[in-house]
Amino acid sequence: MVQPNFEDVVKAIATDTNTPTETVSKMYAETWAEYSDGARIMDYLTVLVTKRVRENLRGVSQDRH
Known part of the structure; x- marks a missing residue:
């Protein structure tokens, strides 16, 4: 089962976390x-x-700083 807005969700997370789309995907x-x-x-x-x-992703970015 694929969610209808997979790409939109990935793009939003990538933008919010300043992470490449490929990584988020x-x-x-x-x-x-x-x-x-x-899961039922x-x-x-x-x-x-x-x-x-x-x-x-937030945990990863905090580890870098």
Whole structure:
């Protein structure tokens, strides 16, 4: 199952976190696969995955400073 706004979400995260789109796309796909594996309710998966990717990217950027 592919979310309808995958590209929009990836672009927004990339812009907000100043991270290349390719990096965000890969992280999002990996996180989506991890979260959706065995999930029965998919309604909030986009929100949860988006939140996790943002948190991970913020953690990475804070480690650099």
